[in-house]
Amino acid sequence: MSTDPVPFVPITRFAPSPTGLLHLGHALAALRACEAAHGAPILLRIEDLDRGRARAEYDSALREDLAWLGLRWHEPVLRQSTRADAYRAALARLEQAGLVYPCFCSRRDIVQEIARAAEAPQGPNGPLYPGTCRSLSPRQRDRRLSHGEKFALRLDVAKATAASAVLTFTETGAGPDGEHGEIRVEPTRLGDVVLSRDELPAAYHLAVVVDDAFQGVTLVTRGNDLFGATHVQRLLQSVLGLPAPRYAHHRLILDSDGRKLSKRERATTLRSLRDAGRSASDIRASLGV
16 A cells, blocks of 8 residues: 655635725735646635625626736635625534633723733734623623624634644745744634624634635635734634645735735725736736746
């Protein structure tokens, strides 16, 4: 019987949100996914859970821009708006295991609680949720739920960590500080993250791990800004019994002020560069891909 190891097959994905036109940062992420797939078609997932901002015209535009860049993807395209039942099933498993709790705090409540705290827990991007509602008794939770208070479901990271073995993930990129190889998971990096709220069947961290498993993704390529997210997502994969892909985090495209390009800051779009006469080859060359 052969004992040769099973060769690793990179199945990658690009998962944009149709909330605006794509910019150079998106182009780099999409091209990195294509590069990691060795030119094979990638998976395309439209992360359209934010119904308030997602637009059909942006959905069409992003696919047109990706085709212009020369990317190929498998059909059909997966849209998160069709996946509510899968997210509810995952949440139900976490609830049954006692790994989530309702959080009734508004953003203002959280800011005020952090300001009052002598030593607020810190994450990669600043103070973390201080766990205000984690300590509520079942009676207090039930009373507030019965009164119809709005809430989000948060992951109880301490309990989820206790339910898991020591975890690692495989980093094949550079990571934000040059990390690569087997990296030990630090589950508390982002605190008790939100997994769903009233207007969303699932928030980012839950949706991404459920969908990566569903689509058979074996290699996640994405920007260094999401390196910290990998730690909590690896924890979710463990408690949900989902496979763990490899990860390859890459550099970000920054603006003149050193900030990551974003739609909210009106970063220069691929569409405007096309209209100005730039070719797809020009874009690829400028990004070094």
